[in-house]
Amino acid sequence: MKLLYALLFLIGASGKQIVTIYPLTVCSAEQCGGSISDIWLDVVVVVDNSQRVNKRSFVSSTRDTINNIFREASIPRTRVGFVTYNSQATTNADLNKFKSYGDLQQGVYNSYNDMNLSPEKTPYIGTGLIAAGELLQIQGSADGHVNHPKVIIAYATALNGTGLLDPLSVANTLKSAGITIITIAVDTDDNGVIEKQLAPLASPGAAFGSNYKIGDIQSVMILLNCFCPPGWTQRQELYYNKIQKYTTCFQFFGAPTSWNTAYQGCSNLWPGSSYLAMESDYDKQQYIQGSARNNSAFQQTPLQYHIGLKMSQGKWVWNTPYSQPALSLSWSNWMYKYPVVSSSMTSVMNNVQNDTDYGWQNIDPMKVSAGYVCEAVACSARNYCDAYWNNRHIS
Ligand SMILES: *[C@@H]1O[C@H](CO)[C@@H](O)[C@H](O)[C@H]1NC(C)=O
Ligand SMILES: *[C@@H]1O[C@H](CO)[C@@H](O)[C@H](O)[C@H]1NC(C)=O
Numbered sequence: 001m002k003l004l005y006a007l008l009f010l011i012g013a014s015g016k017q018i019v020t021i022y023p024l025t026v027c028s029a030e031q032c033g034g035s036i037s038d039i040w041l042d043v044v045v046v047v048d049n050s051q052r053v054n055k056r057s058f059v060s061s062t063r064d065t066i067n068n069i070f071r072e073a074s075i076p077r078t079r080v081g082f083v084t085y086n087s088q089a090t091t092n093a094d095l096n097k098f099k100s101y102g103d104l105q106q107g108v109y110n111s112y113n114d115m116n117l118s119p120e121k122t123p124y125i126g127t128g129l130i131a132a133g134e135l136l137q138i139q140g141s142a143d144g145h146v147n148h149p150k151v152i153i154a155y156a157t158a159l160n161g162t163g164l165l166d167p168l169s170v171a172n173t174l175k176s177a178g179i180t181i182i183t184i185a186v187d188t189d190d191n192g193v194i195e196k197q198l199a200p201l202a203s204p205g206a207a208f209g210s211n212y213k214i215g216d217i218q219s220v221m222i223l224l225n226c227f228c229p230p231g232w233t234q235r236q237e238l239y240y241n242k243i244q245k246y247t248t249c250f251q252f253f254g255a256p257t258s259w260n261t262a263y264q265g266c267s268n269l270w271p272g273s274s275y276l277a278m279e280s281d282y283d284k285q286q287y288i289q290g291s292a293r294n295n296s297a298f299q300q301t302p303l304q305y306h307i308g309l310k311m312s313q314g315k316w317v318w319n320t321p322y323s324q325p326a327l328s329l330s331w332s333n334w335m336y337k338y339p340v341v342s343s344s345m346t347s348v349m350n351n352v353q354n355d356t357d358y359g360w361q362n363i364d365p366m367k368v369s370a371g372y373v374c375e376a377v378a379c380s381a382r383n384y385c386d387a388y389w390n391n392r393h394i395s
C-alpha cells in the first residue's frame with residue numbers, strides 16, 4: 001500500500017493539541033481489499049467451554065465478538081462451523097449447517113451459554129483444533145469449495161495438552177496443510193500469559209490479544225481471501241515492515257519467442273483471465289523488471305521481455321482482461337527515441353541494458369524474440385474463483 005502519512009495538527013476547542021495520522025492511499029486499484037460481505041472463506045470457530053470460562057462475562061463477550069465478526073458476512077457464501085472444547089471437542093455446527101447470519105447467531109447461542117458449559121476443568125485446545133481441521137479437510141474439499149481459503153478462529157484461555165494434543169504441534173500440522181489459524185486470547189487468569197502462549201500457534205499477523213478490534217480480524221480474513229492459483233506468483237512487497245499484497249498474479253517465461261506467440265501463450269494459461277503483463281505504473285514496472293532480472297530462466301543479454309502493449313487504431317493500448325475495453329497509457333517508459341514510427345513495429349518489449357538504462361521499445365510482433373511475462377487478476381473478495389478457477393468479478 002502506498003501510504004503517505006500526513007500529520008495534521010488540529011487544535012481542539014479546549015485548546016488541547018490533537019495529532020491525527022491520516023493514511024492517504026495512492027494508486028490503490030491493484031491492492032488486495034474488498035468488503036467482509038464479499039468474502040468466501042470456509043471458517044471454523046473454536047471456543048473453550050470448560051469451567052475456566054465460568055466466571056464474569058467471558059462466554060457472552062466471546063459470543064458477541066463471534067457475532068460481530070460475521071454480522072456483515074454473507075452466509076453461506078462464507079461457511080461457518082462451530083466447535084466447543086474442554087477435555088474433548090464437540091462439533092455443534094458443521095460447515096453446512098448455518099444458512100444465514102441469523103442461523104449462526106442462534107446456533108452459537110444454543111450451544112454456547114452459561115447454562116450448558118462443561119463440568120470439565122481443563123480445556124485441551126488440541127482437541128478443538130483437530131475437530132476443526134477435520135471439518136475443513138473433509139467438507140472444505142467438497143465439490144465447489146476446494147478453492148475456498150480455510151480458516152480456524154480459535155479462542156483459548158489456556159494451552160493444556162501434551163503428546164498428540166500438544167497445541168503447538170497440532171497447530172503446525174494444520175498450518176502446513178494450508179489452514180490459516182487466527183488466535184484470540186481470552187485472559188480469564190488476567191495475567192497476560194495466554195496471549196504470549198497463543199502467539200506461536202497463529203499464522204503470521206493473526207494472533208490477537210484481549211484488546212483486538214473486530215476490524216483487524218476482518219482485515220486478516222479479507223487479505224486471506226486474496227490469492228493466486230498454484231503456479232502463479234502473487235505480487236507482494238514489504239512496505240513499512242508490513243506485507244502489502246496485490247491482486248496481480250504473474251508467471252515468467254525466459255525462453256525467447258515472438259510477441260505474437262507470447263500473447264497467445266499468456267491467453268492460454270488461465271483462459272479468460274490471463275494476459276501479457278501490463279507495466280501500467282512505475283512501481284509495478286519495477287516489480288516485474290526486478291522479478292525477471294532475478295529469474296534465471298531469462299538468459300538473454302541484455303534482458304528483454306514482451307509486455308502487453310500494442311498499437312490499436314493508431315494508439316498504444318494495454319491488452320486487458322475480462323474483455324474490458326483496451327486501456328490507454330496513463331504512464332509510459334519509452335526508451336530514448338522510442339516509439340519509432342513504423343507500420344510493422346506494433347508491439348512492445350522492455351529492454352533492460354542495466355540497472356539505470358532500460359525502457360520500452362516497439363518491435364515487430366512476428367520477428368523479434370524475447371522472454372515474456374504473463375499476468376492475471378488474483379482471486380479475491382472482488383473476484384470469486386470457483387472450483388475450476390472460473391472467475392467472476394463482483395465490482
Ligand atoms: C492448564 O493450564 C492452566 C493455565 O496455564 C494451568 O493453571 C493448569 O494447571 C493446567 N492444567 C493441567 C491439568 O495441566
Ligand atoms: C530480486 O532479488 C533481490 C536480491 O535477492 C531482492 O532484494 C529483490 O526483492 C528481488 N526482486 C523481486 C522483484 O523479487
Ligand SMILES: *[C@@H]1O[C@H](CO)[C@@H](O)[C@H](O)[C@H]1NC(C)=O
Nearest residue numbers: 302352353354355356357358
Ligand atoms: C548502462 O548501459 C548503457 C547502454 O548500454 C551504457 O551506456 C551505460 O554506461 C550503462 N550504465 C551502467 C551503470 O553500467
